Amino acid sequence: MDLSPFCPQYHVAVEIVGRRWSGAIIRALLAGRTRFAEIGDVIPGVSDRLLSQRLKELEAEGIVRRVVHADTPVRVEYGLTEKGEALGEAIVALSRWAEQWVDVPADGQETQRYSTSGRPAPR
Amino acid sequence: MDLSPFCPQYHVAVEIVGRRWSGAIIRALLAGRTRFAEIGDVIPGVSDRLLSQRLKELEAEGIVRRVVHADTPVRVEYGLTEKGEALGEAIVALSRWAEQWVDVPADGQETQRYSTSGRPAPR
Numbered sequence: 001m002d003l004s005p006f007c008p009q010y011h012v013a014v015e016i017v018g019r020r021w022s023g024a025i026i027r028a029l030l031a032g033r034t035r036f037a038e039i040g041d042v043i044p045g046v047s048d049r050l051l052s053q054r055l056k057e058l059e060a061e062g063i064v065r066r067v068v069h070a071d072t073p074v075r076v077e078y079g080l081t082e083k084g085e086a087l088g089e090a091i092v093a094l095s096r097w098a099e100q101w102v103d104v105p106a107d108g109q110e111t112q113r114y115s116t117s118g119r120p121a122p123r
Numbered sequence: 124m125d126l127s128p129f130c131p132q133y134h135v136a137v138e139i140v141g142r143r144w145s146g147a148i149i150r151a152l153l154a155g156r157t158r159f160a161e162i163g164d165v166i167p168g169v170s171d172r173l174l175s176q177r178l179k180e181l182e183a184e185g186i187v188r189r190v191v192h193a194d195t196p197v198r199v200e201y202g203l204t205e206k207g208e209a210l211g212e213a214i215v216a217l218s219r220w221a222e223q224w225v226d227v228p229a230d231g232q233e234t235q236r237y238s239t240s241g242r243p244a245p246r
Contacts, residue, residue: 003218005154005165010214011147013221018141024134031128042128083224090216095126097213098136101206 016061017087021046021054026080027095029064030088034077063087139184140210144169144177149203150218152187153211157200186210 017023024043033039040051055078058064063084069075080087140146147166156162163174178201181187186207192198203210 003150003154003215005151005156006147006167007150007218007221009221009225010150010218012225013217014141014146017217018137018146023137023141024129027126027130027133028128031126033128044129086224087220090213090220092126093213093216094136094140095130095133097210098130098132101209102132102135 013090016058016063017090019054019057021050022058023091023094025051025054025058026063026084026087027091029078029080029084030091034079036076036078039078058084136213139181139186140213142177142180144173145181146214146217148174148177148181149186149207149210150214152201152203152207153214157202159199159201162201181207 017026021043024046025039028039028042031042033042036048036051036055039055040046040048043051046054055064055066059066062081065079065081065084067077067079069077140149144166147169148162151162151165154165156165159171159174159178162178163169163171166174169177178187178189182189185204188202188204188207190200190202192200
């Protein structure tokens with residue numbers, strides 16, 4: 001693929017996937033999480049309010065579908081539309097890159113972002 | 124690739140690529156733009172200050188390298204490191220998705236974001 005230096009569609013795509021939590025939500029849905037609480041459980045730090053907002057945005061963008069099952073009590077499930085599933089290739093490619101290049105022990109910088117304490121381990 | 128529902132490395136990767144302008148900068152570098160002004164020219168709306176800040180961040184993350192040529196006047200070029208080049212697969216996959224799914228004429232919503240005027244075309 002010959003990349004043009006700028007592509008407005010790509011710009012929109014990066015904004016959609018890069019919006020805080022959205023990339024994580026799409027990954028969770030790709031991995032088969034369907035319930036609101038299940039999605040929230042695998043995204044550390046996201047509030048219910050923001051998760052709900054992001055899911056609505058992704059639904060408006062045609063990436064996520066919300067299915068309401070008329071059980072008692074009502075059961076709601078989230079999933080990816082065809083457009084959302086099509087994002088899988090990019091998400092997997094970014095995941096592969098991340099596994100290879102992010103959080104290298106020799107660097108340590110990225111590890112620190114996810115450690116619960118800024119202090120070095122006791123000796 | 125079997126995706127786990129959450130991966131902290133992926134989370135960092137999405138943040139890096141999704142940070143405003145960063146995805147566009149990486150694409151411009153992949154497309155062979157090397158000079159500060161050339162990169163800025165293909166990213167509508169980015170200020171010199173923010174472009175400079177993003178390039179420094181990407182350099183600190185080991186994605187971008189800055190080469191100073193000792194000419195008169197001094198000539199500065201930007202390029203991707205091996206880590207940055209490795210992002211190409213994900214950028215291309217996201218670009219493919221964007222070309223297929225973003226800015227569909229039937230929708231028009233995404234087009235509007237990039238029109239210079241909110242008004243409909245004169246009849």
